[in-house]
Each structure stands twice: as structure tokens, then as C-alpha cells.
Amino acid sequence: MNFKPVLLWSDALILLLLAAAAAGVWLLRHNETFRAPLRQVLASRMGSATALILAVYVGIGLLDSLHYVERLPDEPGREAQYSGEVKSVLDKLLAPLRENVEKTYSAPFATHLYAKETMIGPDGRELRDYPRLKHGGAHLADPDTEFWPDVLKRGGLGVLGGMVCWVLLVFSLWQRGRSHGALAWTLLCILVVSGLLVALAPHYHVLGTDKVGQDVLYLSLKSVRTGLLIGTLTTLVVLPLAIGLGIAAGYFGGFVDDVIQYLYTTLNSIPGVLLIAAAVLVVQVQIEAHPELFDTSAARADMRLLALCGILGLTGWTGLARLLRAETLKLRELEFVQAARAFGVSRTRILARHLLPNVMHLVLITVVIDFSGLVLAEAVLSYVGVGVDPAMISFGNMINGARLELAREPVVWWQLAAAFLFMFVLVLAANLFADQVRDALDPKAKGRA
Amino acid sequence: MLNYIVRRLLYAIPILLGVNLLTFALFFMVNTPEDMARIHLGAKHVTPEAIEGWKREHGYDKPLFFNAAAEGAAKVSDTLFVEKSLKLFVLDFGPADDGRDIAREIKTRMWPSLAIALPTFLVGLLAYISFALLLVFFRGTRLDTAGVILCVALMSISGLFYVIAGQYLMGKLWHWFPISGYQPGLDAWKFLLMPVLVSLAAGIGDSARFYRALFIEEIGKDYVRTARAKGLSELRVLFRHVLGNAMIPILTGVVVVIPRLFLGSLIIESFFGIPGLGSYTIDAIQAQDFAIVRSMVFLGSLLYIIGLVLTDISYTLVDPRVRLE
Numbered sequence: 001m002n003f004k005p006v007l008l009w010s011d012a013l014i015l016l017l018l019a020a021a022a023a024g025v026w027l028l029r030h031n032e033t034f035r036a037p038l039r040q041v042l043a044s045r046m047g048s049a050t051a052l053i054l055a056v057y058v059g060i061g062l063l064d065s066l067h068y069v070e071r072l073p074d075e076p077g078r079e080a081q082y083s084g085e086v087k088s089v090l091d092k093l094l095a096p097l098r099e100n101v102e103k104t105y106s107a108p109f110a111t112h113l114y115a116k117e118t119m120i121g122p123d124g125r126e127l128r129d130y131p132r133l134k135h136g137g138a139h140l141a142d143p144d145t146e147f148w149p150d151v152l153k154r155g156g157l158g159v160l161g162g163m164v165c166w167v168l169l170v171f172s173l174w175q176r177g178r179s180h181g182a183l184a185w186t187l188l189c190i191l192v193v194s195g196l197l198v199a200l201a202p203h204y205h206v207l208g209t210d211k212v213g214q215d216v217l218y219l220s221l222k223s224v225r226t227g228l229l230i231g232t233l234t235t236l237v238v239l240p241l242a243i244g245l246g247i248a249a250g251y252f253g254g255f256v257d258d259v260i261q262y263l264y265t266t267l268n269s270i271p272g273v274l275l276i277a278a279a280v281l282v283v284q285v286q287i288e289a290h291p292e293l294f295d296t297s298a299a300r301a302d303m304r305l306l307a308l309c310g311i312l313g314l315t316g317w318t319g320l321a322r323l324l325r326a327e328t329l330k331l332r333e334l335e336f337v338q339a340a341r342a343f344g345v346s347r348t349r350i351l352a353r354h355l356l357p358n359v360m361h362l363v364l365i366t367v368v369i370d371f372s373g374l375v376l377a378e379a380v381l382s383y384v385g386v387g388v389d390p391a392m393i394s395f396g397n398m399i400n401g402a403r404l405e406l407a408r409e410p411v412v413w414w415q416l417a418a419a420f421l422f423m424f425v426l427v428l429a430a431n432l433f434a435d436q437v438r439d440a441l442d443p444k445a446k447g448r449a
Numbered sequence: 450m451l452n453y454i455v456r457r458l459l460y461a462i463p464i465l466l467g468v469n470l471l472t473f474a475l476f477f478m479v480n481t482p483e484d485m486a487r488i489h490l491g492a493k494h495v496t497p498e499a500i501e502g503w504k505r506e507h508g509y510d511k512p513l514f515f516n517a518a519a520e521g522a523a524k525v526s527d528t529l530f531v532e533k534s535l536k537l538f539v540l541d542f543g544p545a546d547d548g549r550d551i552a553r554e555i556k557t558r559m560w561p562s563l564a565i566a567l568p569t570f571l572v573g574l575l576a577y578i579s580f581a582l583l584l585v586f587f588r589g590t591r592l593d594t595a596g597v598i599l600c601v602a603l604m605s606i607s608g609l610f611y612v613i614a615g616q617y618l619m620g621k622l623w624h625w626f627p628i629s630g631y632q633p634g635l636d637a638w639k640f641l642l643m644p645v646l647v648s649l650a651a652g653i654g655d656s657a658r659f660y661r662a663l664f665i666e667e668i669g670k671d672y673v674r675t676a677r678a679k680g681l682s683e684l685r686v687l688f689r690h691v692l693g694n695a696m697i698p699i700l701t702g703v704v705v706v707i708p709r710l711f712l713g714s715l716i717i718e719s720f721f722g723i724p725g726l727g728s729y730t731i732d733a734i735q736a737q738d739f740a741i742v743r744s745m746v747f748l749g750s751l752l753y754i755i756g757l758v759l760t761d762i763s764y765t766l767v768d769p770r771v772r773l774e
Contacts, residue, residue, distance in 0.1 A: 266467035271749035273715055278472060278732045279744055282480045286735075372605065375479060379607045380716060385735050399609050406617050420610055428605040435601075 006067040006086050008302045013233055014281055019193035037294050037361075037440035047436035052186050053429040057224055064090040067298075086298040090225075096202040100135035105405075109204050111147065114134045129243035129414050130362065136205045145160040154199045162195025163188070208414035211401065216415050219393055220422045226394035227426060230309060230378045231371040237313025238320060239368075246321035247355055250328025260325070273384065275315050280386035283307040301389035308381070308388060312374060320366045327359050336372035361441040363382040372430040375423065395423050452637045453773040454758060461754040463767055468750045469534045476739045477529055482509035488737050489546060506589070506654035507546060508532060508738075525661030538592040542744040545733070551744050554729060561631055562713030562725030563614060564641055568708055569648045575652060585668060597661070597677070612720045615647035629722035644721045648714065660701075670694075704763045705756035712749055 028034040031228040042288035066089040091098055105114035112130035120126035132138070140146045142387025166188045172338045197217070202205055207216035245340075249260035267275070287294075287304060294300040331337060340350050373397075390397060402415035476485075486503040487495055504510040511529045519527045536543065542551035584596040619626035626643040667673070668691055676686045713727030722728070726745070733741035764771040 026596050262463065262467065266464050266471070268470055269750040269753040270471075270746050271709070271712065273752075274730065274742065274746050274749060278475055278739075278746065281734065281737055281742070282475050285480050285488065289487075325696055331720075347643070376607050379609055383609055384715060384731055395607075399607070399613075403609070403613050406613065406621070411617075416610075416613065420606070423607055424605055426600060427607075431601050431605050 002071045003068045004071065004441055006065055006069055008086070008299060009306055010229055010233065011065045011067060013306070014062075014229065017232060017236060018062075029432060037437075038314045040361065040440040041436045042432075044436055045431050047440075048183040049186040050429040050433040052183060053425065054433060055360060056190055057321075057426055057429075059226065060090065060221055061225040062229040063093065064088045064222060084296055084298055094221065097218040102133050102135065102205070102206070102209045103131075104209070104211060104213055105412055106133055106136060106205055106209045106213075107387070108206060108208040108216075109151065110208065111140065111143040114412070133205075136209075137203065139203060145334050151200070151204070151370050154203065155196055156201025158195040158197070160195070160233055161194070161199070162191040165195070166191045169350070175197060175282050179370055186254055194325060207418045210398075211405075218419045219415075220418045222393040222433075223395045223398060223419070223422065224426070226305065226388060227375045227378055227423070229305060230312070230388075232431075233306070233309040234312045234316060234374055235367050235370075235380040238317045239363065239367070241313070241317040242320035242366075243356070243359075243361055244421070245317070246324030247328050247351060247359065249321070249356065250325040251330075251332055251351060257325075260321070264321055266382075267315060268318050270315075273381075276311055276381065277384065277386040278313040279314075280308060284386075285313070297391060303391040304389045305392065308378075312377065320363065322360055323366065324359050327362060331355055365438045365441055368430075368434040370394055374433065375430070379423070397418050405416045408449060450762075454762070457626050457761065458756045459753075461751070464754060465750055467745070468747060472743050472746050473515045473530060473534045476743060477513060477533070480739075482529075485546075485737075485739060486507070495507065513678070533740075534616075535765070536616075537747040538743065543740065545740045546738045547736075555744075556725065557749070558710045558724060558726045560725075561633075561637075561723050562718065562727055563711060564637060565644050565717065565723060565725065566710035566713055568641070569645050570707070571654075572645070573649050573652055574707065577656040578660055578692075578699070580653065580657045581664060582659050582692065584657070585664040585691070586683065586687060588729075589667065589670075595660065600654040600658040600661075605648075606659065607652045608716060611647050611651040612716065615643060615650070615721065619643050620644070629720065631723050640721070640723070644717050644723065648717055651740075660695075660699070663698050666693050667691045667695045675767060693767075697764060700760060700763045700767065704760040706754065707759065708752035708755045709749065711752065712745070746752065 035224040039066065055357070067086050068088075069082040069084070069086055072083055074080065095301070102115060107114065110133065112132055115130075116128045117131045118126055118128050119131060132143075137143055137147065137150075140150060166184075169187065169191075170184050192250055197206060201215075201217055205215050205217070207220065209215055215310060243262070245260045251256045283304065287300065287307075291300075294303060337354055340354055345354075347386060378387055378394060382394055383400050385394045388394045398415060398419040402412065402419070405412035480506050484502040485501055486509075490499055490503055501510065509529065509530065511527060514523050514528055514530050516527045533543070538551065542555070544555070580596075584593050587593045587596075607615035616628050620643065626639055628639075631637065631640045655687050663686075668687075672694070673686060673690055677683075681689075694700050711726065712730070713723070713725040715727045715731045717723070718725045719731045729741065730745045732738075733745070739760045761773060765773055
């Protein structure tokens with residue numbers, strides 16, 4: 001084996017989350033109250049299309065969560081040595097993008113660098129001009145004449161490839177009676193765009209390069225994992241706190257209720273960003289004070305990311321808990337709970353079998369709605385300096401690094417544009433999907449515009 | 450009512466005490482004063498004497514909760530918790546870690562913050578509610594659908610992009626306003642208009658959609674049908690009946706933020722270089738000045754609780770059924 005898998009903490013948690021979700025779906029596969037809304041979401045045009053887009057993002061994030069270290073060339077008489085650089089499967093797939101590093105900025109599809117350099121001309125004299133890129137369009141002998149034919153040829157092939165895949169996929173799905181319009185069109189868009197990227201990205205910097213010459217498309221794809229992790233792992237902290245405390249406050253009332261209400265009013269009264277900033281500052285100091293705990297820089301950044309998720313979760317459970325408390329207060333007085341109590345059903349059983357399933361729709365709706373907010377929060381927090389590790393590739397860090405470059409002449413716009421585009425599509429899809437989930441699960445939303 | 454308000458304000462004490470204990474635990478127990486000294490001294494100058502010196506200089510050289518060395522009542526009062534945390538209750542913020550007086554900074558910096566936050570709040574409220582009412586007026590038509598889609602699209606854009614795009618377009622490309630900066634006095638409007646416009650644009654998607662949902666829920670109710678049956682015009686129904694009855698949920702979300710307007714917005718102020726409390730806080734976060742962060746957390750909680758009380762009072766103003774006992 002010339003590699004060794006590495007399981008970062010966040011990878012483990014994301015796999016755990018995935019397993020839990022899969023187990024949940026498996027257990028509930030015959031449960032009609034669960035299947036009907038799911039079917040409704042997936043049968044709607046918006047629901048199916050956004051679910052597909054989100055699935056693509058999740059796929060990218062998962063590929064980026066399978067980490068490994070490469071084995072260094074063997075030296076005789078020594079044990080196998082492994083590189084200190086943690087890579088992911090996505091890095092391997094994007095190897096041409098990752099390794100084609102230029103000197104500094106270059107525009108999308110550029111063949112020349114953004115900045116002029118002093119070079120030795122063909123006649124032996126010094127001249128200042130834009131040098132050719134080392135990788136972007138390097139296969140062209142004369143960029144001025146060959147650029148457009150080459151891009152069109154490759155792009156055309158890519159689009160064609162995407163369409164062929166689409167026809168094959170749609171044809172096979174159609175036979176099983178599983179396809180409908182919006183889904184098919186979304187699939188076509190995704191396949192054509194990926195076809196274009198697959199055809200062009202190895203030869204050009206499709207979205208340009210950043211200050212140190214890294215491919216912006218690569219950075220954008222790597223940012224996806226960070227955004228998704230923030231959006232999902234936070235739920236791991238929120239759910240037990242919100243469900244446990246919210247239902248307990250509503251069901252037991254009295255002293256328990258007072259204490260829990262006090263807890264969330266106190267947490268709520270602190271301005272959100274400040275509380276998060278305060279906690280992140282403390283974590284930062286602790287991480288700096290104990291460098292011996294982290295053997296690679298990836299592990300360190302990972303720990304900071306997890307800490308951020310934990311803090312966002314600890315500060316973010318109050319809304320859902322309040323919602324669940326109110327709902328439980330209402331449910332507690334309903335006949336089925338009263339009947340269960342009269343039959344002598346134990347408290348834990350009432351909570352687990354009668355109350356929890358009846359508030360699950362609120363939990364699901366809140367989780368889906370909160371997701372997009374968390375992805376956006378990452379960008380803002382990283383800007384404030386209390387987000388993910390500055391060395392970690394994330395949307396927030398991309399925006400932060402690029403925002404001052406708008407002052408340059410000519411404007412360096414592509415890094416911002418790429419972050420904007422990738423974030424916008426993700427958050428928009430998540431928002432629209434959340435609307436569909438809410439409409440399907442919320443009994444009050446039925447029949448409302 | 451006075452009785453109620455006094456009682457509510459007394460409830461604030463345990464909450465503020467909780468807030469203080471939380472920040473105290475974060476900044477003095479998880480993170481010891483030694484850690485703070487290390488950050489501020491930098492890696493090169495860390496010696497035990499330097500750390501002790503820094504702690505003495507900034508008043509961090511006391512025990513946390515109990516001072517065994519002191520006499521009498523000073524056993525409890527001459528401690529970090531009383532000195533650094535409880536004094537906040539009488540709004541004695543003490544000096545920042547860079548030595549400057551926090552209370553004075555707050556007094557001078559709250560005005561620029563307010564100059565941005567107040568217009569944003571008032572114009573925003575008016576604009577978002579009108580836009581939402583417009584959508585509701587055209588509900589079920591293409592215009593409504595397009596408006597809702599626009600709202601979802603606008604709220605899917607990170608706030609950072611509104612600021613960046615605003616600065617680039619209005620500041621650099623069209624030269625309408627200076628890109629950033631501030632000057633007191635009447636000329637301030639030049640520097641204030643762009644942040645206000647940008648904040649308004651950034652908030653519209655979320656708020657208009659929220660208000661629209663409120664109005665749509667209200668408009669399905671029986672009293673609206675009755676009002677229409679009486680022959681009232683649709684506009685009158687919307688403004689008098691629907692808006693009036695949606696007032697309680699609107700106030701719930703709105704009044705609570707009014708006192709906090711003083712604190713300004715972290716992002717807007719730091720991007721536009723406004724010397725308000727928001728940029729003060731963000732600078733403190735970046736410089737790891739925990740004294741300022743602690744004061745701002747306390748101030749934020751205090752203003753939030755005042756906001757909650759104001760919300761309750763405002764209910765009595767719009768809904769005669771609500772009585773505060």
C-alpha cells in the first residue's frame with residue numbers, strides 16, 4: 001500500500017452523521033407519516049431539483065472528507081515513512097488543478113500572468129511584458145490565434161460529453177418511470193457544466209488563480225466541505241441540547257422549566273457574534289497553548305473547525321428549544337398523552353414514544369432552515385477573525401483574501417465571483433429545499449400560499 | 450404597570466449575573482490571566498517576572514473569588530470577580546487592556562453607531578413592510594411569485610457581498626460617496642448614506658419574506674372577509690385590518706432590537722471605517738482585548754433585557770386586550 005487512510009475528527013463525525021441519517025431512513029422506510037412528506041418534497045419540481053444540487057455539493061464534500069497520507073519513497077533499512085501532508089480523495093481527483101500553481105494572479109482563461117515581469121527578449125535585450133503562464137494554456141504555441149479554436153473545440157467536446165451522459169442517464173431512469181421535467185433539466189445543467197469543467201480545467205485556469213497562483217476553481221471546490229461541515233456538524237450539538245432541554249422544560253414544568261428558561265434567556269441575551277467571538281478567542285488561546293496535541297496542521301485546523309461547530313451549537317440551540325417547549329406544553333394536555341398517563345405508562349416512555357415523534361417535524365424543519373444560515377455565518381465569522389483556521393480553505397477566507405483586491409487596476413474580480421457563485425448556488429438551493437420541507441412537514445402550512 | 454416593569458427589571462439581575470459568570474468563566478478560568486499576559490507580551494518577552502508585571506499593571510494579580518490574604522469584607526471584595534465582573538453592574542467598565550477608559554470610548558463611539566443604525570432601522574422597517582404589503586396586495590399573481598423568488602435569492606447572498614459590491618459600485622465606479630471613513634458634524638451624511646443603503650439592501654430579502662408570511666397568515670382569517678364584505682377597499686383592509694392585527698408579531702421582532710442599535714453593526718462599521726461601537730468591538734476581538742469584549746457582552750445583554758421590557762410595554766399600546774399585571 002502506498003498510502004495510509006487518515007481519519008480526522010471531523011471525518012469521523014461526518015461519517016457518523018451519515019450513518020445515523022441512513023439508519024434513520026432505513027428504520028422509517030415503512031413509516032407513512034415520514035414517507036408522505038418525503039415523497040411530497042421529492043415529487044415537487046423545486047424539491048427534486050434542489051435536492052439534486054445539494055446532493056452534488058454533498059458528494060464533493062464527502063470526497064473531500066476521505067483523507068489519507070502518501071507513503072514516501074522507501075529507504076532501505078527503515079520503516080515505511082509517510083508524508084506529513086494530509087490529502088483527500090478530492091485532491092487526488094483534482095491533482096491537475098492542485099499542482100498547476102502559477103506565480104500570482106491570472107484572470108480566468110488567461111494565458112498570460114496578471115503582472116508584468118522583466119524578461120529577456122528573443123533579441124537578448126531586457127523587456128517588461130506579461131509572461132506566459134506555466135500551466136494555463138501552456139499547450140498553445142501561439143495563444144493569439146490558437147486560443148479560441150482550442151477553447152471552442154475542448155468546450156464543445158465537454159458539452160457533448162455532458163449531453164451524452166445526460167441522455168444515457170435520463171433514458172435509463174425514464175425506463176423505470178422515475179424521471180420528471182425539472183429534475184431532468186437540472187441534471188442536464190449539472191452534467192453540461194461538469195463536462196465543460198472536465199474538458200477545460202486541466203488546460204486552463206477556468207476561474208483564474210489567486211495571489212499565490214492557486215487555481216480558484218480548486219479553492220472553491222475545497223471550500224464546499226468547510227461550509228457543509230459547519231452547516232451539519234453544528235446540528236450534532238444543537239439537537240441533543242434543544243430536544244432534551246426543550247421537551248423537559250415543557251413536560252415537567254415547575255422548577256425544571258424555570259432553570260431551563262433561565263439558561264436560554266441568559267444565552268439569548270448575549271449578542272450572538274460576541275458570544276461566539278469570545279468562545280472562539282478562548283479556544284484559540286487553548287490551541288496555541290497546547291501545540292503538542294496536534295501532529296499535523298490539518299489536524300489543528302480540523303480541531304478549530306470542530307470547536308467552531310461546537311460553539312455555534314452551544315449558542316444556537318435556544319431557538320429550537322423554545323419552539324419545542326411551547327409545542328410540548330400544548331401536547332402535554334392532549335388526550336393521547338393524558339390517556340398514556342392514565343394507563344400508567346412511564347415518564348420516559350411517554351417522552352420517547354408520544355412526545356418526541358410529535359415534535360420531530362419541528363426539529364427537521366429547523367435543522368434544514370438553519371443550515372443555510374450557518375453556511376453564511378462561516379463567511380462573516382472568518383471575516384471577523386473568529387471563524388475557521390486562516391490556513392483552511394473556506395468561503396470566508398476566500399472572500400477575506402480577495403476583498404481588498406478590488407482596489408487594484410485592473411480589478412481582480414474572479415476570486416470574489418467564484419466564492420459568490422459557489423456560495424450562492426449552495427445557499428439558494430438549501431433555502432428553496434428548506435421551504436419545500438417546511439411546506440411538506442408543517443401541518444399549518446398546508447393550503448397556504 | 451409600573452409594578453410589572455419593576456418586577457421585570459428585577460428579573461434582569463439573575464440573568465445579568467449569569468452572563469457575567471459565563472464571561473468570567475471563559476476569560477478568567479478557562480483562559481487564565483497568564484494566558485492573556487502571554488498573548489499581549491508576545492512570545493519573545495515571556496518571563497515569569499514579565500507576566501507578573503503585566504498582571505499587576507492591568508489589575509489581574511488577584512485571586513478569583515476569595516482573597517485569603519485580605520482582611521474582613523475585603524476577603525470577598527478584593528477579588529477579580531468583584532473588581533472585573535460585578536463592577537459592570539454599576540456601569541463601571543474600567544480600563545481596556547491597552548489602558549484607555551472603556552466608558553469614555555463607549556460614550557463617544559455610540560453616536561456614529563447610532564447615526565447608521567437608527568436610519569437603517571427606521572427606513573428599513575418602513576421599506577420592508579411596504580414591500581411585503583405590496584406583495585400581499587398582488588398575492589397569487591406573477592408579481593408576487595417573482596417578488597418571493599427575488600427575496601429568497603437576495604437572502605441567499607452573504608452580507609459581505611452586499612458591502613463589497615456597494616463599495617465597489619457606489620464608491621469606486623460611480624464616485625457617489627467616499628469608500629470609507631467618517632467625520633463628525635453635518636458633513637457626516639456623505640459617509641453615512643452608503644452604509645445605510647448597503648444595510649438596507651442586505652436586509653430586504655429576509656425581512657420582506659418574513660412580513661409577507663405574517664400578512665398572508667392574517668389575511669386568511671374571518672375578520673378580513675367580514676371587512677371585505679362590508680365593502681371596504683382592499684387597500685383599507687390591508688392597512689387598517691391586516692397591518693393592525695399583525696402588529697403583535699411585528700413588534701415582537703422589532704422592539705427588542707431598538708436598545709441594541711447603540712452597539713452598531715460589526716461588519717458594516719469595520720468595512721466602512723466608522724468609528725462606532727461595532728468597529729470598537731471588532732478591533733477588540735482582533736486585538737484579543739478581553740476587557741472590552743467583556744464590557745460589550747454585558748452591555749449587549751443589558752440592552753437586550755431592556756428591549757424585552759419595552760416589547761411588553763409596546764404590546765399594551767397596540768392591543769387593548771393586553772394588560773400588564
